Amino acid sequence: MYKYPIEIHHEANSVWATCRDLPEFHAAADTLSELMSESADGIVSALSIYVDQRRAIPKASSPLKNEHVVHLSALILAKIELWNTMIERDMRKADLVRTLNAKPVTVDRLIDFCHSSKLEHVENALLALGKRLSISVEPA
Known part of the structure; x- marks a missing residue:
């Protein structure tokens, strides 16, 4: 329900991620492992924006073939x-x-x-x- 899929983007010496369910989310790191750790924090930050704007937090959609899933606590x-x-x-x-x-x-x-x-x-x-x-x- 709230296992957000993220799309990983690769660049020369870094990786970054976006989430189609949470357009406010952004995360970047040097390695995929670091990015996955940073992504949980990035999603938490994005959720805070929804609270600040008094908006409902959207449910996560099913992951697409090349997406990674971020599991929240x-x-x-x-x-x-x-x-x-x-x-x-x-x-x-x-x-x-x-x-x-x-x-x-x-x-x-x-x-x-x-x-x-x-x-x-x-x-x-x-x-x-x-x-x-x-x-x-x-x-x-």
């Missing part, structure tokens, strides 16, 4: 679901503050993709919005 996936649920319900941060009876800074951190929130805090916020977090493990 369970925490980031949970935050995407929380954010998209808020957007679907036309909720603002203040609405979530009231719903959770929490401090504004707590809610800011829950929807900040760069903040290392505790997964159970995001899970509790989703539960308050009528969603249950479910995690599965699959082969790498």
Whole structure:
């Protein structure tokens, strides 16, 4: 659902990537290995733009033949679901503050993709919005 495919572009001494699902995403590195690591951070940065602009985060499309897939952490996936649920319900941060009876800074951190929130805090916020977090493990 949120395993974003990226297209790799090769140049003389570097590689860079784009993502058709997230046009705001860009990453560059010297090697493919470094690029894959940088790509996860680049996607997190792109997701922050969606929050800043109060837009829903798009689901990932199926990868094309030559694309690589960037897997995001369970925490980031949970935050995407929380954010998209808020957007679907036309909720603002203040609405979530009231719903959770929490401090504004707590809610800011829950929807900040760069903040290392505790997964159970995001899970509790989703539960308050009528969603249950479910995690599965699959082969790498």
